[in-house]
Amino acid sequence: MYQYDTYDQSAVDARVEEFRDQVARRLSGALSEDQFKPLRLMNGLYLQLHAYMLRVAVPYGTLSGQQMHMLAHIARKYDRGYGHFTTRQNIQYNWIKLDEAPDILAELATVEMHAIQTSGNCIRNISSDQYAGAAADEVADPRPWAELLRQWSSFHPEFSYLPRKFKICVIASAEDRAAMRLHDIGIELVKRDGVLGGRIFAGGGMGRTPMIAPEIKDFVAADDLLSYLEAALRVYNRHGRRDNIYKARIKILIHEIGAKEYKRQVEEEFAHVKTLGIDPPLAEFDRIAAFFAPPAWEQGLSDDLDLSDPDFRLWVDQNVIAHQTPGYAIANISLKPIGGIPGDASADQIDLMADLATRYSFDELRVTHAQNIVLPHVKKADLYTIWQALDEAGLATANLDLISDIIACPGLDYCSLANARSIPLAQKIGQRFADPERQRDLGELKLKISGCINACGHHHAGHIGILGVDRKGTENYQLLFGGSGAEDVSLAKIIGPGFSEDGVVDAIEKATDVYKALRTDGERFVDTYRRVGMDPFKEAIYG
Amino acid sequence: MGDPLTFRTDGAHEEPAVTLDSFLDQSNATAVRLEPGEDARALLPYLDRLALVEVAFPAFRDGRGYSAARILRESGYTGELRAQGDVLVDQLAYMRRCGFDSFAPEKPLDPAVVKTSLERYEHPYQATIDGRAPIWKLRHG
Structure with missing residues (x-):
């Protein structure tokens, strides 16, 4: 794992003191809420329905035992004894007091953690493959690249007031376990002639206008990567829309001008930026990579497992x-x-x-x-x-990638943007399909619930997606089929009129019955849906 | 509005800035004002005769001026680069790093807070035109 040197530590410590000072100025009235808001957001502090929520960064989803213990400590001391792990590989605490937030950041800094840029219109936490350094199918460990990007994007002077938030993902396998092409920029590490570089995708995202990122560059070498990203971000910062918050993500810019034109502008900017000498030497990449060297594996271990239980x-x-x-x-x-x-x-x-x-x-x-x-x-x-x-400890549920392994946003139970609750619906679906045998029979089935069109619960990328809306004051749930955040990336489509909370659970059950009746050997729910189309499902659900 | 806060030895340029359109239409102005949507690169042919570029920040959330500043500095502009408008103390350090060397905030800034803010971060991660050595350079000499 990466370890801070004195430079990294002093930057994070300075941030704690800066935020302590900003909170003091807010509490004294020197800063208005309007002025304070972007500052607290860049430190991960949101004002939710009932309290402040603090989002702590887990860079590329990797953390140590000591850091994990600190997350438990914060849950006990400053929250209500629990934390919520997020779809951005971070953790959120939902019951935070503003005046305690600087102390929490100070405690996090003691274990090389922070909440820097976990919100705000800046470059967010870099996400990556959760199996990095362990996966059998990776061409390299993507985390050194992600750490390089973490440092480059931290306190970036030009890109801290972007049109909108900016999410970057780095993976290094053909199998995409991190929804790479649903990021503002997705990087897939590939080898070309024995040299490692990045294949760059840009303009993906979920939200109210979901888009799959098109490829904009087939190969960027390691020592050009930061210049290339700097150019890509600069084009976005200058030309991304700022007239409408809902059209401000890079996906809208790329959709409006076209991937080809965006790429042309980035190339032109890159030709200029590359002359500035902003790329660290490869020695810096090597320094970072050394922290991610494989651990000292024991040799000669057996692959046998006693599965009698x-x-x-x-x-x-x-x-x-x-x-x-x-x-x-x-x-x-x-x-x-x-x-x-x-x-x-x-x-x-x-x-x-x-x-x-x-x-x-x-x-x-x-x-x-x-x-x-x-x-x-x-x-x-x-x-x-x-x-x-x-x-x-109640942590051995055997349901990875099954129908009860649900992604859900916090929804109306916590979130000030939500139109509908997500958590109770996730609980009901889990209970309906609680029988482990039944779940396993249904196989891989990625179900994702968002409580509003902002799509934090990734419903566009669900084999089954659920979108909560507000219909004349009642919570209503729309059902979508056929999405995927994996290497077979696709956007789910709404199948028809929405349902009540119980109605949507019934509809899902009917859809799984259709799947069981129509599937061929080895087909997942989403494969059958893609093959037979929506009609048989609609007929069973609405007919 | 009082004198701009400057970080230049020659002080603030006194000629009022004209709009980009009128600057491009006349040959003798030496001070120009850039609005957020205007292209800083339109000024590149004229950098030698410019003494002041005033970059407007009508709202602090609009970050286009940061890119405008870097583009001008990266292209060799050495005159005064002023951030004017909704310029707040918490943005000053980033503005300095992008090449701004004077500030005309609409609301006065507390000098003590300005000083603390500018000195807060000892070393930056990124190489920019401000000449400060990025952390990677310090690590590798």
Whole structure:
């Protein structure tokens, strides 16, 4: 894992003091709420329905046991004993007091963490593949690239007042586990003639106008990457729309002028920017990469597993993924127990996951965009012990990528933008499909719920997506089919008129019945839907 | 409005700035004002005779002026570069890093807070035209 040097630490410490000063000026009245708002947002502090919400950055979703313990400590001391892991691989606390926020940031800084640029119209936390450094299919570890981008984007003087927020994702596998093409800029690391570089996509996003990012550059070498991104951002900063907040994301600019014209402008700007000498030397990349060197794997480990305990076997089948090193595995911890709140974990659970990481996973954890936690490097021989500890803590739900592994936004229970509640609906769907056998029979089925058109719950990318709207004062849910945030990226389509909360659960059940009747061998729900189209589903649901 | 806050040894330029349109129409003005939607690159042929470029910030949230400033400095402009309008103390450090060297805020700034804000971050991560060594350079000499 990356470790701060004195430069990194002093920047984060300075930020804490800056924010302490800004909060003091706000409390004294020297700053108006209008002036304070963008400053607190750039430190992750939102004003929600009931309280302030603090979003803490987990850069590219990677954190240590010590950092995870700190997240538990903050949940206990400053919140109500729990935290909420987000689709941006971060964590949010929903019950924060403004005057305590600087103290929280100070505590985070002691473990090399912060809330810098987790909100605001700036470059947000860089997201990445949760299996980075562990996945069997990666061409390289994407995290050194993500860390390079974290430093470049932190306190960027030119790009802190962009037209709108800006999200960047870096992956390094053909299999996309991070919804890369639904980011403002997506980077897929590829090898060309033995040299590693980035394939660049731009203008993706969800929100009220979902778009899949088109490719704008097939290869950018490592030592050109920052210049290239600087050029891409500058074109956006200068020409992105600022007349309408809903048309201000880069996807609208690229949609309006076309990917080809955007690319032409970026190339022209790049030709200029590249002369300025803003790219760090490769020695800096190497310095960062050294922190992500593979841990000292034990050699000669057995790949055998004793699967005689049937519950353990189910968990292994569903939640454990192949590792790049013999004898090791990637263990997913589902934060989606049946009837629970997707992405929530109690302080005790967070502490337990931290302890397991320290003991069994080279002190590393990952947060996934699907709001789960990963122990990336565990010995297969330790899996049973880990599972027992998770099971005792209510963390061993064996439902990764199944219908109850739901992404849901906080919805109307917390969010001031929401039109409908997401959490109770997620709980109802989980309960309806609670039978593990039934879920496994339905196979991979990514269900995603947003409580408003801003799409924080990624409903456009759901095999089944649900969008909560407000219809004449009542919560109403629209159903969408056929989306994907993976390498088969696609946008889901609304199937017809909306439903009540119970009605939408019934409709999903009918859709899964249609799938079971029509599927061919090995077809997932989304494959069947793509093959047969919407009609058979509509007929069953509305007919 | 009082004298602009300057970080230049030659002080603030006193000639009032004209609009970009009128600047491009006449040959003798040495001070021009850029609105957020105007293209800083239109000034590149005239950098030698310009003594002041005033970049308007009608609302602090509109960050186009940061790019305008960097483009001018990156192209060799050495005259006064002034941020005018809704210029707040919490934006000053970034503006300095983009090449602004004078400020004409609509609402007066507290000099003590200005000083603290500008000195807060010892080293920047990015290389910009302000000449400060980025952290990566300090790391690798």
